[in-house]
Amino acid sequence: MSEPTNANTAAFEPLLRIEHLRKVYGEHVVLDDISLEVAQGEVIVIIGPSGCGKSTFLRCINALEPIQGGTILLDGQPVSAEAKNIAQIRQKVGMVFQSYDLFPHKTVLENIILAPMKAQKRKREECVAEAEKLLERVGLLDKKDAFPRQLSGGQKQRVAIVRALAMHPEVMLFDEVTAALDPEMVREVLDVILDLAEQGKTMLIVTHEMSFARAVADRVLFFDEGVIMESGAPEEFFSHPRTERAQRFLRTFTFDAVKHHAPTSDEPAPLFDD
Amino acid sequence: MEALGLDVLLNGTNALRLLGGLWVSVQVALISVLLSLPLGMLFGVFMTWKNPVAKVISRLYLEIVRIMPQLVLLFVVFFGATRVFGINISAELASIIVFTFWGTGEMGDLVRGALTSIPRHQYESAEALGLSKPQIYLQVIIPQAMRQLIPTSVNLITRMIKTTSLVMMIGVVEVMKVGQQIIEANRMVSPNAVFGIYGTILFLYFIVCWPLSMLASYLEKRWAVA
Ligand SMILES: Nc1ncnc2c1ncn2[C@@H]1O[C@H](COP(=O)(O)OP(=O)(O)OP(=O)(O)O)[C@@H](O)[C@H]1O
Ligand SMILES: [Mg+2]
Numbered sequence: 020m021s022e023p024t025n026a027n028t029a030a031f032e033p034l035l036r037i038e039h040l041r042k043v044y045g046e047h048v049v050l051d052d053i054s055l056e057v058a059q060g061e062v063i064v065i066i067g068p069s070g071c072g073k074s075t076f077l078r079c080i081n082a083l084e085p086i087q088g089g090t091i092l093l094d095g096q097p098v099s100a101e102a103k104n105i106a107q108i109r110q111k112v113g114m115v116f117q118s119y120d121l122f123p124h125k126t127v128l129e130n131i132i133l134a135p136m137k138a139q140k141r142k143r144e145e146c147v148a149e150a151e152k153l154l155e156r157v158g159l160l161d162k163k164d165a166f167p168r169q170l171s172g173g174q175k176q177r178v179a180i181v182r183a184l185a186m187h188p189e190v191m192l193f194d195e196v197t198a199a200l201d202p203e204m205v206r207e208v209l210d211v212i213l214d215l216a217e218q219g220k221t222m223l224i225v226t227h228e229m230s231f232a233r234a235v236a237d238r239v240l241f242f243d244e245g246v247i248m249e250s251g252a253p254e255e256f257f258s259h260p261r262t263e264r265a266q267r268f269l270r271t272f273t274f275d276a277v278k279h280h281a282p283t284s285d286e287p288a289p290l291f292d293d
Numbered sequence: 294m295e296a297l298g299l300d301v302l303l304n305g306t307n308a309l310r311l312l313g314g315l316w317v318s319v320q321v322a323l324i325s326v327l328l329s330l331p332l333g334m335l336f337g338v339f340m341t342w343k344n345p346v347a348k349v350i351s352r353l354y355l356e357i358v359r360i361m362p363q364l365v366l367l368f369v370v371f372f373g374a375t376r377v378f379g380i381n382i383s384a385e386l387a388s389i390i391v392f393t394f395w396g397t398g399e400m401g402d403l404v405r406g407a408l409t410s411i412p413r414h415q416y417e418s419a420e421a422l423g424l425s426k427p428q429i430y431l432q433v434i435i436p437q438a439m440r441q442l443i444p445t446s447v448n449l450i451t452r453m454i455k456t457t458s459l460v461m462m463i464g465v466v467e468v469m470k471v472g473q474q475i476i477e478a479n480r481m482v483s484p485n486a487v488f489g490i491y492g493t494i495l496f497l498y499f500i501v502c503w504p505l506s507m508l509a510s511y512l513e514k515r516w517a518v519a
Contacts (some may be wrong), residue, residue: 033344081421083417083421084422106420106423106424109420109421109422109423110422110423111420111423113421114418114421116414116417116418116421118412118414120414120415120417120438121418122415122418122419122432122433123437124436124437124440124516132422133432134423134424135420137424137432138423138426138428139423180419182422183421183422185507186422186423197408217512240392
C-alpha cells in the first residue's frame with residue numbers, strides 16, 4: 020500500500036512556522052530570536068509580565084509591525100509588512116485586540132460583513148447569512164442592527180470575535196481581549212474562545228486569566244524580556260514551573276490567606292504566648 | 294414703520310436693491326466656499342504628512358491665515374496687486390482670492406483635526422481584517438472623518454458668509470454697501486432708515502446663516518459617536 024503522501028506532509032508541516040524572529044524599537048530589543056511552530060488546531064497561550072513583548076509578537080504575526088530579522092511562514096507563505104499581497108495574507112489571520120475596535124459608524128452586522136464583502140468579494144446575502152449564524156452562536160443575533168455604542172464591553176468583544184471569524188481565518192490571535200472588561204463580562208467572552216478551541220480553531224492567546232489559560236491551552240509559552248523562557252503543557256507549567264522567573268510570575272496571581280494578628284499594643288498580650 | 298425707519302424699504306426699488314446686494318455677498322461667499330472645500334481637503338491631508346518641510350509650510354500658512362485680519366488681506370491683495378504687480382483685478386476677484394486663501398487654511402485645519410482624531414486602532418483593526426489601504430480609507434476612515442467634519446465646516450461656511458460684509462471696504466457693492474447708499478440717499482426724508490436698513494440687513498444675514506447653523510447642530514446630534 021502506498022502512503023497518502025499529501026496527508027503525511029500536511030501533518031508534518033506546521034500551519035505557522037516562526038524562525039529566529041527579531042523585533043527592535045531603536046536600541047530596544049523587544050523580541051530576540053523567537054522560534055515557534057504551531058500545528059493546525061493547536062491552542063497556544065502566551066503569558067508573561069507586562070512589557071515582555073507579547074502584544075508585539077502577535078502584531079508581528081499579522082504584519083502590523085515590520086520585523087528586523089527571521090521569518091514568519093503561514094501555510095508556507097512569508098508574512099511580512101512589506102509584502103505586496105499583505106492584505107491577502109492578513110485575511111488568513113484574525114485578530115482581536117484589547118481595546119474595543121469595532122467601527123463606530125457601522126451597525127454590528129455591517130461591521131461583520133464589511134471585510135468579507137470588500138476584501139473577499141463575497142456576495143452580500145451569503146455574508147449576511149453567515150454573520151447571523153455566527154451572531155446566534157455568541158448569543159447576539161438580536162443586536163445585529165445595534166451600533167457599537169449601544170453594546171456592553173463584553174458584547175463588543177464577542178462581535179469583534181465574530182467579525183474576525185467571518186473572514187474564515189486559519190489562525191486567530193487574541194491580545195488580552197478581556198483585560199478592559201468588567202469582571203462579570205469576562206466569562207461570556209472567554210466562553211466563546213473555549214467554544215472555538217473545542218471546534219479545533221488554531222489560536223494564539225495572550226491572557227492574564229490563569230485558570231482560563233490552563234483550561235484552553237494545548238501549550239503555554241512563558242515570555243520574559245523578549246524571549247520564550249519556558250514552554251510546555253499547561254498542567255506541567257502551572258504546577259511545576261521550571262524557571263525561577265516563571266515561579267515568581269505565577270506567584271503574583273495567588274494570595275496567601277491573611278493571618279489575623281493582634282492589631283495594636285494596647286490589646287492584652289495573648290495568654291498562650293510564652 | 295416710520296419710527297423704525299422701515300418705510301424706506303418700500304420706496305422705489307430699495308428692497309430689491311438690498312436683495313441684489315445680498316446676492317453679491319452670497320456669490321462671493323459661495324464661490325469662495327466651493328473653492329475652499331476641495332482645496333482645504335487636499336491641504337488637510339498635506340497637513341498630516343510627517344515630512345518636516347510639509348510641516349513648516351502648513352504651519353506657516355495656517356499662522357498667516359489666523360494672524361492676519363481679513364480686512365488687511367483684502368487691502369493687500371486688492372491695492373497691493375495693483376501697485377506692485379501692475380495687474381488690475383476687480384474687487385470681487387480680490388475678495389474671492391482672499392476668502393479662498395482663508396477658507397482653505399481653516400478648512401485644512403478642520404480636515405487635519407478630523408483625520409488625526411480617528412484612533413490608531415481603527416486603522417489597525419481594519420488592516421488586521423485584510424482590507425486594502427484604499428478600502429480602509431473609503432470604508433472606515435473617511436466616513437468617520439466626515440461625521441466630524443461636516444458640522445464644523447458648516448460653521449466655517451457661516452463664518453465666511455458673515456465676513457463678506459468686509460468686502461465693501463474695497464468697493465464691492467454688496468448688501469452693506471447698498472444699505473449705506475440707501476441710508477445716505479434718504480437721510481433727510483427718513484432719518485430713522487439707519488435703523489430700519491441695518492436691521493433688515495441683520496435679518497437677511499440671519500436668514501442665510503440660520504438654516505446652516507441649524508443643519509450643523511442637527512448633523513452634530515445625529516452623528517454623535519459616543
Ligand atoms: N511603538 C513602540 N515604540 C517603541 N517601543 C515600543 C512600541 N511598542 C511597544 N514598545 C515596547 O516594546 C516592549 C514590549 O511591548 P508589548 O506591548 O509587546 O508588551 P506586552 O508584553 O504586550 O505588555 P502588556 O502585558 O503590558 O500588554 C515594551 O517595552 C514596550 O515599551
Ligand atoms: Mg500587550
